[in-house]
Amino acid sequence: MLKLEEILVTRNWVGKPVRRKEDTRFVMGVATYVDDLDIDCHHVAFLRSPYAHARILKIDTSKAEALPGVIAVITGQEIARQTKPVVPRAFNKPAVQYVMAVNKVRYVGEPVVAVVAENQYLAADALDLIEVEYEALKPVVTIEDALNPKSPLIFEEAGSNVLLHDKMVHGNIEEIYKEADLVIKEHFKVHRYSSTPLEPWAIIVKYERANDSFVVWSNDQQHGRSIVNVCHTLGISTDKLRFIVPDSGGGFGVKLALWPYIVTLALLSKKANKPIKWIQTRTEHLLGGTHAPDADVEIDLALKKDGRILGLCIKDIQNDGSFVHTTGIYGLIKFATMSGCYNIKATSAELVSVVTNKGPTVQNRGVGKPTMIFVLERMVDLAAKKLGLDPAEMRFRNFIQPGQMPHTTPSGEVYESGDYPECLRKGLRHLGYDEFRKRQKDLRSKGRYIGVGISAGVEPGTSNLGYYYTSRGVPEYMGNAEGAIVGVDYDGNINVLLGSVDSGQGHATTTSQVVADMLAIHPDRVSMTNQLDSIISPFLGHSGVYSNKFNDVDLGAVIMATKKVRDKMLRIAAHMLGVDRSKLKLKDGTIYSSENGAKAVSFKEIASVAYKRILLLPEGEEPGLKEIAYYKTPFAKMPSRENFNIQITHSNSVHIAAVEVDVESGSIRLDRYIIVHDCGNQIHPEIVRGMAIGSTVHGIGASLYENFVYNEDGQLLASTFMDYLKPLSVGLPNFEVVHMESPCPYSLLGTKSAGEGGAITSLTALANAVEDALSPFGVKVTSLPLAPEKVVKAIRETKEI
Amino acid sequence: MIPNKFEYIRPNTLQEALSILSAYREDAKVLAGGQSLLSLMKLRLASPKYLIDLSGVPELNYIREESGRGNSARIAIGALTTYAQIKESAVLQAKSPLLVQTTHLIGDVQVRNRGTLGGSLAHADPAGDMPAAILALGAEIKAVGPKGARWIKAEDFFVTAFTTALSFDEIVAEVRVPVLKGYKTAYMKNAPRPSDFAIVGVAVCLQPDGGRTCQNITIGITGVTDKAYRAVGVEESLRGKQLDPKIIEQAASRVTDGVEVNGNIHASKEFRSYLASIWVKRAIQAAMSGA
């Protein structure tokens, strides 16, 4: 692996909070999202199922087709005739699902008929004219419903509503349980929520009649894979699909699941011979724009009396709703954080994924790890209580020590670096832990209830994509990687093209910092085209913005491509100056001789030789100054059930929440919120800070407000932002963010992940704080969200939230 | 926003607006701040064929004191007056502050800048804040229609959810609230998040006798049932009584007497009733300790 000194020739930019490059464009409203593209389109609208579970008996679209301005209508049935079913990733059972409902609807909001019209208003009008006859079936809504053998089957051919059931044991779990002094057990329930980006799904598909192919514009998050999925489903070869990703207004995972709609739009654009546009509405997004699954988790910890955790067993049941493509992954990815920040010798995990008539699920910020850390960190508090230990002390007794890094968990995850005890010490000092406890006592005597909650979490990044296939066997994807093209133009300025497209992370800014320090120029001279075009950009099956991979493989690719360009410029400069390459240095956009500063050429002069006066190039040197590189993380293990790493980098954090509970009304006020965060070296500390806070707010929303409530008929009762309550800036505290930097030995710049962490660690900080505040009432928190009604009920009757 | 097709009309006088409304009858709707109507049109829950935008009718936007002796002094507020204007009104703040107090808890800045008093009342959202406040104030609403103007008492105005005593061809022109002397007022609400609609909202006008005895009290409640209502039971239990915590609490438990309480995902029926009693208590206490 390249050393940091070999990569960066100056240290002027990396690590500094430089002004973000992308903001001006966004703030001025001149960014180019799919809906801003100047393409003459027809519009599609979807008639969606009003039933959670029903047979489709008859569809009559004749009146809609007769409406002036309506161009084409397509039913799921017709789609099925022209496409292959959606391919599941994680399980082997047969479960046939197409990109639209065929014969049967499986969730409220599932697309049944698509209508293309001259504009979106007419398309929506036409939906009212379609007649569909349904035969309602008994809906399967909850996990209990799904597990009940008497319940109807959602996929008859699967023979069960359980699509994945696996058990994996790592370490000698039986011995460990014999060694234990006591075992504590608990059952947790986590509800459904989602990240709901500001810009929902957006797609334009244009059919090119000349060569029977398609051009897609979409804010897809994982286009590398989507190209494969769309082409496979349409049964076309990949040269028939050009995929373009323009600006994207937030992803958080849920834009990994939009590709089925690309399939539908492709068929429609061919039928209508016109570009077709679909901009998802908010309600469509909330109904079927994917959720994180709700989950039931049973967990037990094997403990020594002194507080040491020896081992843990979980039984994890995920309600994966109704999208077979991603069913099962929320269980498997838990191995990335299964033992949290602790020295745990053995784990046993029984993973169950059920399908129900709830909406589709897909990777949502943190993917399963928020649930894993929630149950684990709750258990640590419960264990502390049982053993009469302070929750902070309980954690100190179990933390992996800095001297034990790198640490390999029982299943093979490798935590590369970090100082977990110091992270907590810093947090406690920052809060003033002892004073808080005093104040808590004082206030209690006055009838006020404040509490503090600690949560320590591991926040992994860069997925080793083989993990999806752990239960199933044959991996289609493995490891992780990204591609980049770095070019120097006529004027000696640098442009970067990446295989992933920024959706809020600041790719252009951080890339320019790194390239600037690699080439000794000002970041203003580095630009980045925030667009992916599959016929121009470098990309792989792994390409996209997900799993915190940017700092690792995306920048890895940028670094490798920049290094190729730098090496070439050095070779050309050596030739132009007649100086040995080893004597050359870079400064302010020039290459000069370290022995004679007068001997210098600018990047522009070098570019002039590379692009125009090519006869002056050194012998054998190709013209041009543009290089492509792919970087794959060298630390991904081969998929295996015994020893595998789900993710490559592991940031960590301690969250400390101080809350006050109004015990009369059940409302929870956040008083203070401290995030001590270690993501290794930081390229841009302010972006990291923003990510830490933003992801934490996602977790706070999930803990307090957001909840996709379904009734027993499988109707979603939170289908607008009036009922699906996102957190607002009002009501949030000032976040106190403390950074630590334990460089990662496994990434080129010593960086780790920064984008998901808060969403993982925050849930328990709040839960633990509320339980602490309510300890005089003996209330235990075993579920989320912490809704006021549940809080009051727990205080007065049930003693359990 | 993908509404049904509609025609947009922007009259310049109230008279013109009324005649358009009479012509198109149930097919037309007037548009004030749009903070409720546009959301409904977006979801296609409302599909007016003609949208009569009142923003060109300046004669409906004012706050002025109307003289009168003693308790008959009134403040007249034009229907198109926005929440933001009410919030900043020195006259209201000095002479009848309850509406001002209420606006502090309505929506966010955008909603307060656009939303109007008349729109809020005419919309009659069962969880709207202003309906509770105007009930507590015993306000009167001036409706004008093809046959001229009539005054409707606040307590007669709200019929049920999203339904008022207005006829389809009438427009709310003005709301009159009393100048309050010797009263203390408060508006409080419980909502999931700061700018949300009320789970329960409570408006209190309290006339203490100088000491702790309650001479008179009126209480408007919103969010609890299909329309805003006066908590008559609570009022009765307090009139002439010492405002001791025990007495207030007992009285507060009568807040949902005789009403069918709503339940939804944010608060069940039982919890909402419970919260209503808590918030009545708190609002009375807030009024007592306030100006």
Ligand SMILES: Cc1cc2nc3c(=O)[nH]c(=O)nc-3n(C[C@H](O)[C@H](O)[C@H](O)COP(=O)(O)OP(=O)(O)OC[C@H]3O[C@@H](n4cnc5c(N)ncnc54)[C@H](O)[C@@H]3O)c2cc1C
């Ligand atoms: C994000 C958000 C948050 C909100 N939060 C709150 C809150 O916390 N509390 C709260 O009380 N409300 C809240 N609202 C609703 C808001 O108060 C609305 O503005 C109000 O209910 C309607 O007033 P408007 O002027 O916007 O009316 P419009 O939306 O323009 O009209 C509403 C209805 O009233 C009719 N109408 C309007 N004016 C007249 C008139 N003069 N005569 C006859 N009919 C008329 C219209 O035809 C329509 O049917 C919120 C709204 C939003 C969008």
